Amino acid sequence: MKHVVIIGNGIAGVTAARHIRKLSDYDITIISAESDYFWSRTALMYVYMGHMKLKHTQPYENWFWEKNRINLLNDYVKTIDHASKKVVLDKSEAMSYDVLIIATGAKPNKFGWPGQDLEGVSGMVSQQDLAYIEKYTKNINRGVIVGGGLIGVELAEMLASRNIPVSFLVREEEFWDNVLPQQEASMISRHIREHHIDLRLRTELKEILADENGRVKAVITGDGKEIPCQFVGLTAGVSPNIEMVKNSGIETKRGVLVDEFMETNIPGIYAIGDCAERRTPAPGRAPVEQVWYTGRMMGETVAKTICGEKTEYLPGHWFNSAKFFDIEYQTYGRVWNKLKENEAEFYWEHASGKIAMHFVYDQTSKKFLGVNTFGIRLRHEVFDRWLKQEADIFTVLSGLREANFDPEFFKRYEEEIVNAFNAAHPGKEVVLKGKKSIIEKIFG
Known part of the structure; x- marks a missing residue:
């Protein structure tokens, strides 16, 4: 029987698994080193803010996976050996596959800032990030967020909900004005400040300073100002998480390169979600689209193709x-x-x-x-x-x-x-x- 292996248990990978099960009796294995079970990434902020518990972010009960014969493996994929059709794992023996779906998501951007790997510096895309933020924002005097955008404003709201003063460094003229027109960017900039956030426009990070224990004690901005702080959130965008794909023979650019059927240059290997990059994007769409609903649509589409109904990914209007x-x-x-x-x-x-x-x-x-x-x-x-x-x-x-x-x-x-x-x-x-x-x- 055909064995489909999916690397990543985010919305793209899990949607693919669910729809492959609806359409076939194939063996399905989802491999993830992040968490045992699929959870809603968009709910991270609400866990921190006390609106829900982590278990409430799981859309499916734990028995769902066994009932639907979807095997879950908590492990890390080190490399992909497409010649022998195997994935090399960190803790388990290499696993064979007939069809492979890469759905490894994205990771926070780091731009080589001095001090970016100090204790107390974090992105916010994973459960591990949430636990880290929880640990390193206890009893602090100030947090600094670097990079405007949706994750940055979420993190600002999270810290503000605990009455933690926040300095928000945004290099643009107005908040998110590389996406929003000037009118809206100005409106949202005003609104952020109304929530007592120290929004610093046209300001970049130069360096993160450490105390004697190797933990964050301050940041230096591009104009030479020092902001004392004990936590730094790096939210200057995300990039496709494709480390395990490099040197595998699978072609990459910014992400894993795929055709209109989400297939890579290696037959039988597909990439979907935040890690995928279309060679020829649909009209009006970007090559990489890191949005919840596009991951879900890619998962549904690739499931049809794998189960015998070759289907082009057509995301429609943005x-x-x-x-x-x-x-x-x-x-x-x-x-x-x-x-x-x-x-x-x-x-x-x-x-x-x-x-x-x-x-x-x-x-x-x-x-x-x-x-x-x-x-x-x-x-x-x-x-x-x-x-x-x-x-x-x-x-x-x-x-x-x-x-x-x-x-x-x-x-x-x-x-x-x-x-x-x-x-x-x-x-x-x-x-x-x-x-x-x-x-x-x-x-x-």
């Missing part, structure tokens, strides 16, 4: 979601940090400075291209439909009530948004469709 303290963020389609040629925009921000929508569309055809939303939940299926139908901006704006996902008694802003668009674009008035919510009827 979307993502995140949270900046108490501001929820969603994006559908593409809203680049700077407008591209022939793109037009409409940006609306509520007077509170915490709720906003940013629409981008084609200047000539008026075709809707993407939206960023802050503080307003949107329905994925509605925006996905508009993108597939190549709807124009007028259709999107007139249908905002349908697209709103907030519960009935939440404040609604569609009328204010459409009125602002009409005022800024005289000539073709957008008429808002649908009925007012109860809260709109009561409070106008």
Whole structure:
């Protein structure tokens, strides 16, 4: 019987295992040195903040794996010997495979900063990182976070939840402005500071200093300032975790190179999730996409191919979601940090400075291209439909009530948004469709 070995028990690897089991009777083994069981990586911060326990982050009961005949092995893969179809393990004997799936995820970036390996310095992508952060943030006076982005703001919220003062070093002009347009980046920068975070823009890390015991005592910034601290979080992005693949004959670049079926240059070896890099990305998509839902989709897709239904990975239109303290963020389609040629925009921000929508569309055809939303939940299926139908901006704006996902008694802003668009674009008035919510009827 065919034996499928999966390296990595994150969302990509586990999804592949689940769907291979649905489609076949193959033997399946998942190898992971990180944890015995699959857990939700996006829940890390909530464990630290006391909202849940680590066991609550496991989507499946422990009996799930035996019942579904998915073998779990807690070990580390040292190398891959594709000529003999074996993986060489750290603690166990080498394991043979017929099909191999590499789903090893990503690791925090380190850029050779002096002191980056001192005690009290950590990234935040694994259970081991969580345990390390828990240990090294007890009774400290200050933490420093290096690098803006989603993991950085999560770590800032974690430390702030324990009343630990935080200095946040971000080299950009505004927070995450290499991804967000200037309007949103400025709004989120303000919001971070409102939560008493010492956000230092246009500031880079130069060096991490040690005390007499080899533990962090301070950082030196690029402009020569010293910030005393006892913990440093390195959140300057992540890179595909591909150490075990190097020198194996499997081609790599930034990640493990794969074709449209997620197969490497070696037949029968696939790569999915954060470690995979498309040789030819789908239109409008990046070669490496380190997002939860893309890992899940890759796992489903590769399972079909392995089980005899060769299926191309087609991720569709880009979307993502995140949270900046108490501001929820969603994006559908593409809203680049700077407008591209022939793109037009409409940006609306509520007077509170915490709720906003940013629409981008084609200047000539008026075709809707993407939206960023802050503080307003949107329905994925509605925006996905508009993108597939190549709807124009007028259709999107007139249908905002349908697209709103907030519960009935939440404040609604569609009328204010459409009125602002009409005022800024005289000539073709957008008429808002649908009925007012109860809260709109009561409070106008």
